[in-house]
Amino acid sequence: MTALFKTRLQRHLREMAKYLRLVFNDFFVFALLFLLGGLGYGYSNMLKTLKSGYWWAPVVALLVLVIVAQIGRFATLIEDADRVFLLPRERAMHAYLVAARRYSQGLAQATQVIAVFLLAPFMSVTMGWTVLSLVELGLAQIILKDALLRLDLASVYQVTGQTRMNRWEFKWLLSLIILAAGLWTLPLVAVVLALILDLAVALWTAQHWQKQQIRWREQIKLEDNRMLGIYRFFNMFTEVPMLAGTIKRRRYLDWLFKTIKPQHDHLYLYLFSRGMVRGSEFSGLVVRLTVIGMLLLYFVRGEWLPVVLVALFIYLIGFQLLPFFQQYDDVVFTHVYPVLPAQRLKSFVTLITLILSVAALLLWVVVVIANPHVLTAGITLLVEVVEVWYLARIYTPQRLARSTENRG
Numbered sequence: 001m002t003a004l005f006k007t008r009l010q011r012h013l014r015e016m017a018k019y020l021r022l023v024f025n026d027f028f029v030f031a032l033l034f035l036l037g038g039l040g041y042g043y044s045n046m047l048k049t050l051k052s053g054y055w056w057a058p059v060v061a062l063l064v065l066v067i068v069a070q071i072g073r074f075a076t077l078i079e080d081a082d083r084v085f086l087l088p089r090e091r092a093m094h095a096y097l098v099a100a101r102r103y104s105q106g107l108a109q110a111t112q113v114i115a116v117f118l119l120a121p122f123m124s125v126t127m128g129w130t131v132l133s134l135v136e137l138g139l140a141q142i143i144l145k146d147a148l149l150r151l152d153l154a155s156v157y158q159v160t161g162q163t164r165m166n167r168w169e170f171k172w173l174l175s176l177i178i179l180a181a182g183l184w185t186l187p188l189v190a191v192v193l194a195l196i197l198d199l200a201v202a203l204w205t206a207q208h209w210q211k212q213q214i215r216w217r218e219q220i221k222l223e224d225n226r227m228l229g230i231y232r233f234f235n236m237f238t239e240v241p242m243l244a245g246t247i248k249r250r251r252y253l254d255w256l257f258k259t260i261k262p263q264h265d266h267l268y269l270y271l272f273s274r275g276m277v278r279g280s281e282f283s284g285l286v287v288r289l290t291v292i293g294m295l296l297l298y299f300v301r302g303e304w305l306p307v308v309l310v311a312l313f314i315y316l317i318g319f320q321l322l323p324f325f326q327q328y329d330d331v332v333f334t335h336v337y338p339v340l341p342a343q344r345l346k347s348f349v350t351l352i353t354l355i356l357s358v359a360a361l362l363l364w365v366v367v368v369i370a371n372p373h374v375l376t377a378g379i380t381l382l383v384e385v386v387e388v389w390y391l392a393r394i395y396t397p398q399r400l401a402r403s404t405e406n407r408g
Contacts, residue, residue, distance in 0.1 A: 001089065001096035008077045009103060019234040028312070035296070038305035043121075050125050057126035058183045061119060062176070065137075068115040069144055069175045070168075072108025074152035076100045078223045083216035094209055101153045105146065112141045133187050140182050140190035144175060147198035154205045156219055157212035165201070235281075236288055236320070253277050267339055269347035275327055276351065282324050289317050290359045297366045303376050306367045310360070310380050311387055317359050318391040321352055325400050345397060353392040360384040 024032075077100060086093060116138040123129045129137075148171055155166040174197065182190025231240045256277065260270050276283055293313035297306055325348050328334045364384055368377045 001092045002099050005096045005099040034308045052128050054126050065179050066175045071111050073226050075104045076223050078219050112145050136187035140194050143194035150201040157209050158215045247278050268344045272351045294366045298370045307380050310363050314387050356388045
């Protein structure tokens with residue numbers, strides 16, 4: 001069964017690598033470096049304004065550490081067909097699940113180490129913690145995360161009359177108690193408590209797993225939800241075939257279409273507009289990217305970093321909308337419409353221009369609110385106007401023309 005997990009893991013990693021290459025393109029990496037540099041610079045400047053003795057410093061550290069402890073889910077890679085084909089080998093599945101937990105530890109533990117490393121300067125300045133204390137806290141965080149993953153493993157098995165051990169309320173409460181004990185007493189106390197929890201869960205699992213059945217339906221659902229979250233993240237940057245969009249009427253948005261005149265030339269403009277509003281795939285993509293961009297811009301300070309971020313998010317929104325042009329190519333009726341291809345392209349460009357303009361306006365408003373620099377607001381607005389015009393009027397027609405030629 002360990003070999004089965006290795007095979008699935010290799011397939012999973014190949015799939016993730018394919019999407020990561022599309023997400024971390026040169027432009028995105030360049031913008032990400034600017035973002036990390038700006039955040040690091042802002043964090044450094046904030047630390048210079050702090051001093052020791054703030055009562056709220058341990059509270060902030062506790063909230064951050066508790067939240068980070070929940071990051072990193074149990075990746076079982078279980079599939080829907082397993083409950084039928086692997087049911088006869090249910091006892092052998094324990095080795096598979098142990099291998100899955102071991103794999104899940106990698107990224108999860110790396111996240112804990114990075115979080116403690118980033119929080120260390122704040123705790124050193126505001127709480128006066130030494131390097132040894134920070135190392136002990138990092139060790140407690142690692143052991144705690146290991147215990148939480150053991151809880152996930154233990155909860156795979158069905159115990160009659162017993163509530164699942166990895167309920168989110170239970171995991172948050174345990175993390176809160178252990179980390180609070182370490183922050184308000186000694187970090188070594190958190191290490192001891194986390195170690196006791198880890199050993200207790202490991203002992204319980206060793207004594208009970210052979211006598212219990214696997215919660216197949218629940219584990220399949222959890223794994224599907226985990227992968228759905230990953231695919232939704234990738235879907236913000238590229239098209240993901242595994243995500244099937246849903247259609248909703250959204251009658252409350254009918255007023256948006258009153259400006260589209262019922263004329264022959266506006267046939268595709270009406271079709272594209274209705275499809276964008278009623279469909280959840282592309283409209284959700286636009287909303288998510290716009291909201292994420294607005295949140296980042298609200299917390300980012302500086303003269304040039306907001307300009308770079310605005311340009312990045314407008315590009316991402318425009319680039320991700322391009323596949324919508326072929327949304328109705330498989331509908332036979334669109335091929336008998338007496339509408340020239342140029343008119344179809346013109347309608348799509350009009351829609352793209354409108355969407356990018358609204359997104360750009362929202363992003364610019366956040367820049368104005370979050371940054372007192374008039375020059376930054378002016379440059380951001382100028383960059384937005386030029387970029388929206390270029391993406392909608394030049395880049396989109398050229399890119400779609402090349403795409404049509406390649407398909408033909």
